[in-house]
Amino acid sequence: MTIDWKKEVEARKDDMLKDLVELLKVRSDREDDKATPDAPFGPGPKNALIHMLGYGERDGFITKNVDNYAGHIEYGEGDETLGLFCHMDVVPAGDGWDTDPYEPVIKDNKIYARGSSDDKGPSIAAYYGLKIIKELGLPLSKRIRIVVGTDEESGWGDMDYYFQHEEKPDFGFSPDAEFPIINGEKGNVTLRLHFEATNAGDFELVSFDSGLRVNMVPGSADAVIRLAGDISVEDLSAAYTDYLAANNLTGELVGEGDLVKINLIGKSAHGASPFAGVNAGTYLAAFLNQYPFGGGAKGFLDSAATYVHLDHYGEKLGVAHEDPRMGKLTMNAGLLKFGADLDDNFITLNFRYPTGVTADGMVKDIAATVADTGATVDREERDAAPHYVPMDDPLVANLLAVYEEHTGEKGYEQVIGGGTFGRLLERGVAYGAMFPGYTDTMHQANEFMSLDDLYRSAVIYADAIYRLAK
Structure with a gap:
């Protein structure tokens, strides 16, 4: 027929x-x-x-x-x-x-x-x-x-x-x-970096919020900070304008009393292809990380800026791997959340991994790498091999x-x-x-x-x- x-x-x-x-x-x-x-x-x-x-x-x-x-x-x-x-x-x-x-x-x-x-x-x-x-x-x-x-x-x-x-x-x-x-x-598992909700520097990170799902590249990021010392809102705003221009980004910085609200716009994409997006969360963290934060806030910003930003393959975290058939491991920082009123302050790292890598092995390697930031590392129960x-x-x-x-x-x-x-x-x-x-x-x-x-x-x-x- x-x-x-x-x-x-x-x-x-x-x-x-x-x-x-x-x-x-x-x-x-x-x-x-x-x-x-x-x-x-x-x-x-x-x-x-x-x-x-x-x-x-x-x-x-x-x-x-x-x-x-x-x-x-x-x-x-x-x-x-x-x-x-x-x-x-x-x-x-x-x-x-x-x-x-x-x-x-x-x-x-x-x-x-x-x-x-x-x-x-x-x-x-x-x-x-x-x-x-x-x-x-x-x-x-x-x-x-x-x-x-x-x-x-x-x-x-x-x-x-x-x-x-x-x-x-x-x-x-x-x-x-x-x-x-x-x-x-590829395998699919999400790890979390956890941080204490503390501030111990001249600047205070009141809140940081970026991302909607672990499997999406964050398309926007928002932070609220409190300034101290010799840096004024005008100084920070000028530096932020230069940073946005240098990285072809858009955003906004507004002072409200002793607080500063900062927004950054990136580009969302599927978490399986993090290189197709522009991660607003890590870009904002990288900007803030140059200022005098301390405590858990500094560990949060430093982890995102030093070990995650612009790295889609886990190289900075020491977990990069490539399989001849399945290709490279990829990593997406999908959720970045910090605030004194939150039960948990964390960064999620969603990995799509080839044969030759295990989730438990990644937890061990990443924990050793980020130990200097004060972060602790665990993984979600679900792990698709x-x-x-x-x-x-x-x-x-x-x-x-x-x-x-x-x-x-x-x-x-x-x-x-x-x-x-x-x-x-x-x-x-x-x-x-x-x-x-x-x-x-x-x-x-x-x-x-x-x-x-x-x-x-x-x-x-x-x-x-x-x-x-x-």
């Missing part, structure tokens, strides 16, 4: 776009302060999950909501299950948008909104791939289950809970990365064959620093929906997905799902 997958997608383009627009309107960033037993990650992720499952109910699929942690949309029968792993949660919008991030806008044949490329757009494309197979009544020998998560951008608590109640698929992919395929992912599915695995071979037939381009393997739900399965990969040469706007302001790529990926997903499950 020859199926014109492109024709089938063309016939459903309007419906696909309509469903995507409505899904993007559901704000779904995690809000722990609004979490309840019924909404474990806040109301937004729950609402987006229910909305996505509603499409499955509307179209006659079997659906299940697992206590608003996650859910699935299922079709077909068989002893094996093909899993497609999507997620409805998004990172916070942050600053710098030209449009409302939760009111989708289409311009220049692109749809702009938070979640358009990560991961609601690709999720809709994969869903319509399965929808086409169902509507054509194609014969299958396996079950197909679209697993819909709500906490991919944070702690993956959704999948922990889901797999306590549901069986794992046998193999599958996540439409949450790049074509032609991602069959390898490096993941790799060989090229000769039938899953990888089939997915690459589909890509090649529909694009005319040669497929090849890739290893990334980003962590996707593809690694949930021993035989799991990430597959699209970004095409080679695509502008990656995940976790950035003005996130978008090309409509041509939305429809093109749906064609590939439909064919791939059918080949893997027929």
Whole structure:
């Protein structure tokens, strides 16, 4: 049977776009302060999950909501299950948008909104791939289950809970990365440097706040300081103006009584690619570190400025490492928080690490390096080890064959620093929906997905799902 997958997608383009627009309107960033037993990650992720499952109910699929942690949309029968792993949660919008991030806008044949490329757009494309197979009544020998998560951008608590109640698929992919395929992912762990909330210098660091998530490059930073000695607000302002100009940055410094408020604007980016952003937190720390702070405040600023600033590979911390297949370890300082009223003063370091490195080893090495700053070091419990599915695995071979037939381009393997739900399965990969040469706007302001790529990926997903499950 020859199926014109492109024709089938063309016939459903309007419906696909309509469903995507409505899904993007559901704000779904995690809000722990609004979490309840019924909404474990806040109301937004729950609402987006229910909305996505509603499409499955509307179209006659079997659906299940697992206590608003996650859910699935299922079709077909068989002893094996093909899993497609999507997620409805998004990172916070942050600053710098030209449009409302939760009111989708289409311009220049692109749809702009938070979640358009990560991961609601690709999720809709994969869903319509399965929808086409169902509507054509194609014969299958396996079950197909679209697993819909709500906490991919944070702690993956959704999948922990889901797999306590549901069986794992046998193999599958996540439409949450790049074509032609991602069959390898670096390890992923977050370490924290902790500091005492003390000031012992002529200058006082009243507060320092930068970053929204550990897996985002901070796009802005704010500090409040109290001056002392011979340095005036005017002197500090002149020095700050020169610093911003020398580093091609923007910001503001305002004196209010005996306090000075300082803001610095950088550029947000995905934490897996820290070199694609401009870390506002470390830039501001580097400026302040030249002044006479003391105590825990000095340790905080010195650690950020001396051991983290402008180092994306952990070289200054003594943990740099490179693997021939997986490439270099990368590091992102995602959260920098200091204040006398805080329970914890810390810097988070999110590492994407290749084979040959361990999280415990990094804790030991970094603790020795930063000992002079007074920092203590620990790690988050979650530690995703490096993941790799060989090229000769039938899953990888089939997915690459589909890509090649529909694009005319040669497929090849890739290893990334980003962590996707593809690694949930021993035989799991990430597959699209970004095409080679695509502008990656995940976790950035003005996130978008090309409509041509939305429809093109749906064609590939439909064919791939059918080949893997027929």
